[in-house]
Amino acid sequence: MEKKKKREPHMAAATLFLLQLLPIALALNQEGLYLLQAKHGLEDPLNALADWNPRDPSPCNWTGVRCTAGDQPSVTGVDLTNFSLAGTFPNALCRLPNLSFLSLSFNYINSSFPDSSLLPCSALTHLDLSQNFLSGPLPSAAASLPLLRHLDLMGNSFSGSIPSSFASFPSLQVLSLTANNLNGTIPPFLGNISTLRQLNLSYNPFAPGHIPTTIANLTNLEVLWLAGCSLVGDIPPAIGRLQKLINLDLSENFLSGVIPDSLSGLSSLVQIELYNNSLTGRFPAGLSNLTTLRRIDASINHISGPIPDDVFSIPLLENLHLFQNQLNGSVPITAAMAGNLTELRLFGNQLTGPLPADLGANSQLRILDLSDNQLSGEIPRGVCNGGTLRELLLIDNHFSGGLPPGLGQCRSLTRVRLRKNQLSGELPVGMWGLPHVWLLELSDNSFSGTITPDIAGAANLSKLLIDKNQFTGIIPPEISFLSKLYELTANDNQLTGPLPESLGKLEQLGQLDLHNNEISGELPVEIQSWKKLTLLNLANNNLTGGIPAVLGNLPVLNYLDLSGNSLTGEIPVQLQNLKLNQFNLSNNHLSGDIPPMLRNEAYRTSFLGNPGLCWDLSGLCSGSSVIHLKSFKFSWLLRAIFLFAAFIIIAGFALFYYKHRIIKTAKEQDKSKWILTSFHKLPFSDFAILHSLEEDNVIGSGASGKVYKVVLAGGEVAAVKKIWRTTKRVESDPRNQAADDAFEAEVATLGKIRHKNIVKLLCCCVHRDCKLLVYEFMANGSLGDFLHSSKARFLDWQTRYKIAIDAAEGLCYLHHDCVPPIVHRDVKSNNILLDSEFRAKVSDFGVAKVVEGFDKGTRSMSVIAGSCGYIAPEYAYTLRVNEKSDIYSFGVVILELVTGKRPVAPEYGEKDLVKWVSGVIQLKGAEHVIDPGLDLCHREEIAGMLEIGLKCTSSLPINRPSMRRVVKMLLEVGGERTMKSWPREGKLSPYYEDERSVNLGIQ
Known part of the structure; x- marks a missing residue:
């Protein structure tokens, strides 16, 4: 009786809605009316259901609606996937008597999910509510649907534990609860769903727990996806009983122990994903029995010992990822016989010895990454025989000898990284001009030869890193064809000749580092086109001539080093326009005055070894070609200037003293009431800050206060944030309380943080009516x-x-x-x-x-x-x-x-x-x-x-x-x-x- 009363309001609302439609929907059948009622409770911002017309006799031609054939069709499916629908779950859909398929995935349904919503859907076989905003506990009534085979609730906000009723699904084949907020642990009773083929529970915040051994009872299971489920302990060997398993994914957990040998009995496996755990022991042998296995990923673990020889004998093996483990020994010779191998990633281990001579010769190898090991010997000659190699990454090993000639014809390459090896000789013919390479890194080897004009063909090259080698010859003019070149690093070589004028065509150039070479000639004025250049290092070459004034027009240049050359003439005044972090013109033959804005202590060491330069901070230098102090002709003028300057200094001192007394009277009368708390060593006092809090120094204002730029006596610059207070008297004012809370939060947070990417709080100053936070100054603002x-x-x-x-x-x-x-x-x-x-x-x-x-x-x-x-x-x-x-x-x-x-x-x-x-x-x-x-x-x-x-x-x-x-x-x-x-x-x-x-x- 009570249940009947509870239904009455819903029935009354439904009856009222149907009565409202009655004048225009006399021809529409009952199922159509149920669908309109469902639409009525949804928001449809894209108007995706515009063709749901109440004047139609049947809904079978409506968007997303599927019906049976025949004279009296009945609705069997509703698919409203990705229509941006919002609102609550449309209960009216479950009144469709023959509805077997329902998908509302990728929408914005944002309600909880009462069990009663699903009870009428007795004909459902497929229910997909994934990627919505559904919340609350999982619908335990779903297990009561007798025909349900597919249940997908992934990507919602369901919380709590998996209900015990889920143990009793009569015919469920797919259960996907991935990416919700489920807690508790993975329950053993899921092993009772004997019909299950897919179990997807990944990426839920489960409490740490073990993999239930009862999962081994799911003998029909094809997909077991438990990634990111906070799993701990061992992988149960009983998993070896899942003979139909195709995909095993236990990645991103906290699993420990060894990989069980029983995996070699999973004859249907296509993919094993165990990466990012804490697995130990040796990688198991015997996987060569798995005739369907294509992909293995056990990277980022603590697996040790050698790589088993037979792993490369897996008939269909395509990808082997064992990087970032503790593997030792050599790469098995059987790796050269893996005919389907496309990706081999073994970087970050302790592998030694040479590579198999025929590695890559018998396969369509696309990616070879063996970086950060101790491998030696030559790079296999046939590594690109298949013509598909895209990435060759051998950083930080002990490879020696020359590069295989075939690499010069390997037009599929996009990245080559061979840094820090012992490779030598000239690059193979054609390698400078490979058309798809965007990163060519040969740094820190012993390569020789020249950069050939073939480089004009490297149309996609963005980074050319060839520093610390023995390259000779000139930089060819054809380098101008590299329109995408951003970084050219070729320091510590033996390059000669002038910089080609064609370099000016490289408008994308951001970094040019050619220091420690033998480059000669003058700096080309064409460098004015390098509007994106941030670093220019031409130190320790044989450059002559003057410094081009156009260098000062490069808008983002912050690193300039031209030291150790034979540059002459004056320093262009335009260099004052640059905001330089690193600046060095030392050891040249420059003369004349240093531009005024560069004549400060920050650049004291930037001009050493230039006898003709005027450095004196006053601008009056005994060696200056501009001003000759010994000339009697100007002595009277100098005396007058000195007398006038002395007068100005005395007058300024008097004015400063007068202002100082006023400020001291106004601001220091409560000196004893200021409290300064410092978090770093301070080269200034609190009153040096207080004296600078003037409106002319305001650089920002926000909800919590004003920010001042303060230049202190020693040249230090700081940003001072003054926290707002609405009144000096009413301490209970909630706005004052909010300001106090903000101040305390910022001090408590920043005071203990030391990180290069968090603004540094130098100190705070507290007074009864004023609170100040002093930060390091950030010159470019927000x-x-x-x-x-x-x-x-x-x-x-x-x-x-x-x-x-x-x-x-x-x-x-x-x-x-x-x-x-x-x-x-x-x-x-x-x-x-x-x-x-x-x-x-x-x-x-x-x-x-x-x-x-x-x-x-x-x-x-x-x-x-x-x-x-x-x-x-x-x-x-x-x-x-x-x-x-x-x-x-x-x-x-x-x-x-x-x-x-x-x-x-x-x-x-x-x-x-x-x-x-x-x-x-x-x-x-x-x-x-x-x-x-x-x-x-x-x-x-x-x-x-x-x-x-x-x-x-x-x-x-x-x-x-x-x-x-x-x-x-x-x-x-x-x-x-x-x-x-x-x-x-x-x-x-x-x-x-x-x-x-x-x-x-x-x-």
Whole structure:
């Protein structure tokens, strides 16, 4: 009786809705009315269901509706995948008596899921609600559906444990609960679903637990996907009983112990994924019995011992990834006989000895990465015999001899990295001009010969790194054909001749390092076209002539070293325009006055060994060709100047003394009440700061206070943030309390942090009515101000990428290396500051929160913190804070860097940047969201970073990568392609200079 009463309101609402439709839907059958009722409870922003017309006699021609054939068709399927529908689950669909297929995946259904919703769906065989916002406990009633074979709930926000009713599915074949918020452990009772073929539980925050041995009872299982499930302990040998298993994925857990030999009995296996665990012992032998096995990945573990000979005898083996383990011994000779091998990644081990002489000769090898081992001997001659080799990565080994001649004809190559070996001889004919290579790194070997004119054919070359070799001859004029060249590093060779004028055509050039060669002639004036150049090092050559004045017009040059040459003439005054971090003109034959703005202590050592230069800070030099102090002709003028200067000094001193007394009276009367707390060694006092807090020095103003630029007596520059207070008297004013809270949060957070990518808090000053925070000064202000102004033209792609890396490493430190972790809660482009070299640092910790371990769940905040356009969707309505909120906000910053657009703008309508980017990509493609000011020669890198931004801004928190993974992905995508597809994120490789240990820069 009570259940009947509960149904009455729903029945009444449904009856009312049907009565409203009655005048226009007299011809529509009952199933159509149920569908219209379902549509009535959904939001349809794309108008995808526009053809659901109540005047139709049947719904069988409506979008997403499938019916049986015949005179009286009945609805059997509803597929509304990826229609951007929102609202609650449409219960009315379960009134369709013959509905067997229902998919609402990739929408915005955001309700909880009452068990009663599914009970009427007795005919369902396929239910797909993946990639929505469904929350609450899993629907235990799903196990009561007698015909259900496919249940996909992945990518939602379901929480709690897997209900015990799931043990009783009568005919379920696919169970996918991937990427939810499920906790507890993986229950053993799942082993009771004897019909199961796929069990997908990956990427849930389960409590640490073992792999249930009962899973071995699922003898029909084909896919076991338990990646990222916090699994601990051994891999149970009983898994060897799953004779139909095709895909075994236990990656990204905490599994230990050895890989069981019983895996060799899984005769149907195609893929084994065990990467990123703590597995030990030897890699198992006997896998050659697996005639269908194609891919093995046991990388990033602690596996030791030699590689078994028979692993390369697996008949269909395509990919073998055992990198970053502790393997020793040699690469088995059987590797040369693996006819289907396309990827061999063994980097980061302790392998020794020569490679098999025929490696690659009998296969279509695409990627060979053996970096960071102790391998020796020659590179196999037939490594590119298959004509498909794309990446040859042998960094940091002991290879010797010359390069195989066949590499000169290996036109499929895109990356060649041979740094730090003992290779010698000339490069094979044709290798300088390979058309698809974008990275050629031969550094730190003993190569000889010349750079041939063939280099004109290397149309995609972006980085040419040939330093520390024995190359001779000139830089050929044909280098001008490398329109995508960004970095040319050829220092420590024996290059001769002048710099070709054609170098001026390389408009993408960002770094040119040719120091320690024998280059002669004058600097060409054509260098004025290098608008993206940040580094120019031509030290220790034989350059002559003067320094071109156009050098001072290069907008982003910050490293200039022309020392150790034979340059003559005066230093162009235009060099004052440059913001130089490294500057050296020493040991030349320069003369005349040093330009005034370069005549300071910061550049004291930049002009040594130039006897004709005037260095005296007064500008009056005994050796100056401009002013001759011994000339009696000007002695009277000098006396007059000195007398006038003395008068000015005395008058200025008097004025300073007068002002000083006034300031002292006004500001020092409460001297004893100021409290200064320093976090670093300070070269100034608190009153030196107080005296500079004038309106003329204000450089910013925000919700929490004003920011002043303070230049102190010793030349130090600091940024001082003065926290707002609404009144001096009313201590209970909530706005004062908020200001106090912001101050205390920032001090508590920044005072203990030491990281190169987090702004340094030097000290704080506290008074009853005033609170000051003193930071290091960041010359280029905030990323937001720089990016969304006319100055954005100075932010080329390489600079934007570097900024993203810097900011990501700062946030990674907060999330993963602080104890306890810290959530920033207001990540945005205006809180990422840039110094004079465009190094980025995270700032403004006024709303940061310490979280006692993210693995213990989230904490609820009483108010929303953050900025419009950056707030994660779940944060806005749940107030639950964890690191995923920061990751969403950082994803918005990445999208800003890629698109050049603000997070909110009128052009988006009611959308924000995230939704605008997603919509444009879906309708037009990714190229339509990229900032038109960016050079598309970096198209692949930009696309990769765009994809990272979209991952970070996933509507489902569980789908967002951790900041540690974001850093790794950014390192890999920045001109260094990822090793696996994007869902397999987070793997390390030696592709980046220091990736082997990923130093996050803790100071």
